[in-house]
Amino acid sequence: xxxAISAHESGVKDILxxxxxxxxxxxxxxxxxxxxxxxxxxxxLTGPEYASRFVERVRAIPSIEVVTRAFAVRLTGEKTVDxxxxxxxxxxxxxAVVMATGxxxxxxxMAHIAGTRPAGIFxxxxxQRLINIEGYLPGKNVVIVGSGDIGLIMARRFKxxxxxxxxxxxxxxxxxGLVRNVVQCLDDFGIPLYFRHKIAHIYGKDRVEGVDVVRxxxxxxxxEGSRFSMGCDTLLVSVGLIPENELIEMAGAELDKKSNTPxxxxxxxxxxxxxxxCGNSYKVYDIVDTVSACAxxxxxxxxxxxxxxxxxx
Amino acid sequence: xxxxxITCIECPVGCRIGVDMEGCRVVKVSGNKCPKGEKYAISExxxxxxxxxxxxxxxxxxxxxxxxxxxxxxxKANIPEVMRVIRSVKVSRPVRVGESIVKxxxxxxxxxxxxxxxx
Numbered sequence: 001x002x003x004a005i006s007a008h009e010s011g012v013k014d015i016l017x018x019x020x021x022x023x024x025x026x027x028x029x030x031x032x033x034x035x036x037x038x039x040x041x042x043x044x045l046t047g048p049e050y051a052s053r054f055v056e057r058v059r060a061i062p063s064i065e066v067v068t069r070a071f072a073v074r075l076t077g078e079k080t081v082d083x084x085x086x087x088x089x090x091x092x093x094x095x096a097v098v099m100a101t102g103x104x105x106x107x108x109x110m111a112h113i114a115g116t117r118p119a120g121i122f123x124x125x126x127x128q129r130l131i132n133i134e135g136y137l138p139g140k141n142v143v144i145v146g147s148g149d150i151g152l153i154m155a156r157r158f159k160x161x162x163x164x165x166x167x168x169x170x171x172x173x174x175x176x177g178l179v180r181n182v183v184q185c186l187d188d189f190g191i192p193l194y195f196r197h198k199i200a201h202i203y204g205k206d207r208v209e210g211v212d213v214v215r216x217x218x219x220x221x222x223x224e225g226s227r228f229s230m231g232c233d234t235l236l237v238s239v240g241l242i243p244e245n246e247l248i249e250m251a252g253a254e255l256d257k258k259s260n261t262p263x264x265x266x267x268x269x270x271x272x273x274x275x276x277x278c279g280n281s282y283k284v285y286d287i288v289d290t291v292s293a294c295a296x297x298x299x300x301x302x303x304x305x306x307x308x309x310x311x312x313x
Numbered sequence: 314x315x316x317x318x319i320t321c322i323e324c325p326v327g328c329r330i331g332v333d334m335e336g337c338r339v340v341k342v343s344g345n346k347c348p349k350g351e352k353y354a355i356s357e358x359x360x361x362x363x364x365x366x367x368x369x370x371x372x373x374x375x376x377x378x379x380x381x382x383x384x385x386x387x388x389k390a391n392i393p394e395v396m397r398v399i400r401s402v403k404v405s406r407p408v409r410v411g412e413s414i415v416k417x418x419x420x421x422x423x424x425x426x427x428x429x430x431x432x
Contacts, residue, residue, distance in 0.1 A: 046380060049429075133377070
């Protein structure tokens with residue numbers, strides 16, 4: 001939305017905004033906690049409030065056409081975008097494309113946690129969606145692995161909804177999330193945070209029954225004799241995000257294999273002329289205000305690119 | 314005199330703030346990078362306050378849960394009671410961001426306001 005608005009403000013006349021969900025705003029709709037917008041709006045907003053400010057601005061610009069329930073499935077280097085909407089597929093040819101595809105969560109498999117594969121293991125952001133959007137409480141007795149912001153915020157969320165949160169387990173000696181989230185999400189509720197610990201094993205046949213936790217040394221090796229057990233029915237995994245860039249990869253853009261982000265000379269560019277990337281798909285950000293600033297830059301760059309193309313014609 | 318160090322939660326910077334206390338009263342605040350820090354530190358010692366965010370049930374609106382917040386920070390001690398009251402709230406009419414659905418919840422002086430518009 002920020003990229004579309006800034007492209008419009010930079011003089012682009014015909015903008016198509018594709019959203020695969022039923023409504024605009026993406027992940028912000030499930031981030032119901034406060035802390036958004038301090039830089040951008042100079043006040044502290046919840047995720048849905050932050051998103052709604054942009055929705056109102058987008059709705060007020062007639063040259064931005066919004067299509068929801070539109071799932072982009074193909075992108076070419078010639079900037080043709082194919083997207084599915086209920087019932088059929090649409091193909092559009094653009095002069096410039098800005099990707100704002102966000103990121104996806106790293107999973108239990110990627111964190112290499114040993115043990116069985118029962119129900120009850122959730123990426124933290126999925127649990128957030130289940131509680132805040134779908135209205136389900138996915139467990140009553142929770143252990144959280146990884147102290148990223150989503151994990152910390154979900155510790156508080158489960159606690160407020162009446163579930164027990166046993167502990168947050170972090171392999172590093174410091175938190176990956178913001179310090180203020182440790183204070184207001186864990187300390188407020190007396191939830192212990194174990195640094196330099198990891199999950200050694202997951203137990204349970206049909207449903208998670210418990211985990212083994214073990215202390216690790218500086219080389220991340222298990223320290224013998226430090227293993228202990230925790231009973232739980234749910235394990236939340238909050239171990240980082242991966243930028244979602246499969247569409248530009250399909251189009252032939254060069255990606256850094258380690259970070260899954262576009263390789264480019266300038267901010268928001270890809271190796272393909274006229275295809276830009278912003279937000280968490282460009283780089284994983286901690287703060288949404290910075291994402292909006294990044295997206296605005298991408299919108300301006302797309303407008304600049306279009307200006308150059310039109311001069312050449 | 315007692316001294317305590319706390320972490321400010323007003324913004325992502327997370328200043329470490331030193332607080333000098335006499336009994337339950339704050340006499341000196343140090344280490345904060347902005348005035349919000351001083352206000353936070355005093356409140357955190359004398360009466361910790363939080364903005365509560367959660368959801369209420371939505372009926373017939375195309376979404377299942379409607380996100381809400383308290384219109385102002387409420388005392389931490391009131392949070393469990395407010396959560397109990399919110400559990401029985403159901404919204405079945407269109408609402409706009411910022412609209413109040415419960416006035417002066419549990420006598421805290423704060424309203425419950427919705428944080429998302431639904432038609």
